[in-house]
Amino acid sequence: MLYRNFGKPFFFAMDAEKAHHLVIGSLNKAGRIPGGVSLLRSMYRVRETADLATDLFGLHFPTPIGLAAGLDKNGEAVPGFSSIGFGFMEVGTVTPEPQPGNEQPRLFRLPQDEALINRMGFNNQGAAAMATVLSGIKERPIPVGINIGKNKITANEDAPLDYRKCIEKLYSHADFFVVNISSPNTPDLRSLQHGSELSDLLAAVMDQMKKESQKSGVKKPVLVKIAPDVTEVELKYMVDTISKSGVSGIIATNTTISREGLTHENAKETGGLSGKPLRDRSTEIISQIYRQTNGQLPIIGSGGIFTAKDAYDKIKAGASLVEIYTALIYEGPEINQRLHEGLRELLRKDGYRHISEAVGADHR
Numbered sequence: 001m002l003y004r005n006f007g008k009p010f011f012f013a014m015d016a017e018k019a020h021h022l023v024i025g026s027l028n029k030a031g032r033i034p035g036g037v038s039l040l041r042s043m044y045r046v047r048e049t050a051d052l053a054t055d056l057f058g059l060h061f062p063t064p065i066g067l068a069a070g071l072d073k074n075g076e077a078v079p080g081f082s083s084i085g086f087g088f089m090e091v092g093t094v095t096p097e098p099q100p101g102n103e104q105p106r107l108f109r110l111p112q113d114e115a116l117i118n119r120m121g122f123n124n125q126g127a128a129a130m131a132t133v134l135s136g137i138k139e140r141p142i143p144v145g146i147n148i149g150k151n152k153i154t155a156n157e158d159a160p161l162d163y164r165k166c167i168e169k170l171y172s173h174a175d176f177f178v179v180n181i182s183s184p185n186t187p188d189l190r191s192l193q194h195g196s197e198l199s200d201l202l203a204a205v206m207d208q209m210k211k212e213s214q215k216s217g218v219k220k221p222v223l224v225k226i227a228p229d230v231t232e233v234e235l236k237y238m239v240d241t242i243s244k245s246g247v248s249g250i251i252a253t254n255t256t257i258s259r260e261g262l263t264h265e266n267a268k269e270t271g272g273l274s275g276k277p278l279r280d281r282s283t284e285i286i287s288q289i290y291r292q293t294n295g296q297l298p299i300i301g302s303g304g305i306f307t308a309k310d311a312y313d314k315i316k317a318g319a320s321l322v323e324i325y326t327a328l329i330y331e332g333p334e335i336n337q338r339l340h341e342g343l344r345e346l347l348r349k350d351g352y353r354h355i356s357e358a359v360g361a362d363h364r
């Protein structure tokens, strides 16, 4: 209620990107001042319950609801986001070198469609700066994934080196990595999802992960995040290649370039669309991946989750964990408690004792 009545009217009166920086700045500060984290926890904490706690890829997720990539691009607010009820979070997308991203304005609200359009273009301070910020964090209370990408000026044939550099610089600071090849805002990035570009990239990523694990003695998971704008045939190839590559899982999906069903005038803006209009398409993709892999490759579902039912639909389609971004902007941090309680209720109603029993239930 606090966010809906006070926070949202305040933030929504502001330019979307300014509001974004204010949120990150406040959470960053809250993480540094004495008592800040405890205050956030007392307001927004989601108590871990045995029915939703999930162990996957050797990591413990206290709740299955995480923060999707793109909000904390530089890893500046990890303690803050870790205190408002998320079970895990992604930081990034980070690129090897810092880059400014696209010209502003580049983030647009579509309130009546419960959506956002962004063409940020991987604005970030680079992998070295992120390593410095993350090295200042004493402990990570929830798993933190680092979402990595390539610089805009890097040609696609050199992209594997960019991903290698990110893994090398950031290995010790992540609980898991996410290879982002699905943002629509870096020219040609999405072609890395197809053909030999995909198999070559994933071979390089797996090779670098192996090198870092041998150096450090610690093995970490890496996932691949895919776009929803693919044909069935393209998806089949992608899933096949990703499965064979040895990565730990897939995140489905990133934003869409589709504009179907939108009513707000900002629909004309170029960029990736997130929120409600993406929900069903991303659930469909999750379903196809689960079917093709017989549930053998873990999936993190992302796209248009606003309610517990939205999250549950993705879980029944095959997702083991889910992530949100746009709903956090529209609903505020209270959403985590609502999603948690709602999911428990839906599990109980269907007679499941643990969330893992519901994963992929649609296919049985």
Ligand SMILES: Cc1cc2nc3c(=O)[nH]c(=O)nc-3n(C[C@H](O)[C@H](O)[C@H](O)COP(=O)(O)O)c2cc1C
Binding pocket: 068, 069, 070, 071, 092, 093, 107, 116, 118, 120, 122, 147, 180, 183, 225, 253, 254, 255, 273, 274, 275, 276, 278, 302, 303, 304, 305, 323, 324, 325, 326, 327
């Ligand atoms: C403003 C904005 C920036 C984003 N930046 C990234 C990014 O840097 N890397 C990435 O993998 N996904 C990025 N995303 C996509 C989200 O992580 C998420 O996959 C997508 O928005 C769908 O989830 P949602 O409907 O809950 O927002 C961004 C989304 C938004 C709205």
